[in-house]
Amino acid sequence: MNKKRKRNKQIIVRTTEEEYTKIMEKVKISDMTMNRFFINAALRKEIIVYDFTSIFELSAQVSRVGNNINQIARKLNQGGITNKSEVDFLKSSLKNINNVLMEIYKDIQKSQDEA
Known part of the structure; x- marks a missing residue:
């Protein structure tokens, strides 16, 4: 990993096909990058997905x-x-x-x- 990166640690998560599909739908709706979405979710920041x-x-x-x-x-x-x-x-x-x-x-x- 590049030492100059602020986020230089990697986490690998395994999911079922169904979990993966649900997560990807939420990521898409949230209009966040996958990285940003997971960091916010993991740090318990509020992620509200709203049907417009x-x-x-x-x-x-x-x-x-x-x-x-x-x-x-x-x-x-x-x-x-x-x-x-x-x-x-x-x-x-x-x-x-x-x-x-x-x-x-x-x-x-x-x-x-x-x-």
Whole structure:
């Protein structure tokens, strides 16, 4: 080993095929190098792997609500009148966004409790 290296010790770990697959999935999701992942895991630093599906869903919902608000604003600026269904749709959309935010919060809390 090169004496100039800061990390000059090597550890070899043997796993089953199933363990290897699970570890590699976590390494990939964590966006860390394998070396960094193992060092953090071994030193008990918190490694949170989070499924961003709900974040993407939230982003799409926020975008749709923003588009609807813009459409209503254009209509009002042109002297038009909004109807109750448009306002109800916005309220429903905002409620859905709130529900997604609550799920994200619960997932984060669960991840922290398990760590």
